[in-house]
Amino acid sequence: MNQKGKLILLVLLVVGFVGYAAWSFSDSVTPYVGIDEAVKSKGSVQVKGLLDKTAPAPHMEGEDFVFTLQDPDTGSVMPVRYHGTKPDQFEEAFHIVAIGKYQDGEFRANKLLIKCPSKYEKEKGKV
Numbered sequence: 657m658n659q660k661g662k663l664i665l666l667v668l669l670v671v672g673f674v675g676y677a678a679w680s681f682s683d684s685v686t687p688y689v690g691i692d693e694a695v696k697s698k699g700s701v702q703v704k705g706l707l708d709k710t711a712p713a714p715h716m717e718g719e720d721f722v723f724t725l726q727d728p729d730t731g732s733v734m735p736v737r738y739h740g741t742k743p744d745q746f747e748e749a750f751h752i753v754a755i756g757k758y759q760d761g762e763f764r765a766n767k768l769l770i771k772c773p774s775k776y777e778k779e780k781g782k783v
Contacts, residue, residue: 691732
């Protein structure tokens with residue numbers, strides 16, 4: 657193989673690798689959406705909200721943790737089913753981020769992120 661052929665092969669390999677990496681990365685990116693958008697979404701999304709205190713209390717149903725998430729901006733609510741146990745500090749949550757997809761009338765979360773007010777937020781007013 658001559659130099660020109662080797663160069664073309666190298667360029668094709670690099671372009672193929674970059675294309676594959678971009679395709680793999682785009683599949684793992686999960687966009688943040690509001691509750692209304694999550695209900696309409698076909699794929700996996702991240703939804704940030706607050707625990708809806710007017711809904712039934714968070715509870716376990718078999719191996720699933722079930723609660724209702726509320727969008728603080730629109731007031732929309734959505735039932736969430738997380739296959740797993742109740743996360744630590746769930747009661748102290750400032751915001752809850754559910755990652756998953758909406759299906760069969762509820763958001764099926766495969767991951768929950770609990771955002772609690774930090775001790776630094778509490779100490780801001782104490783100067």
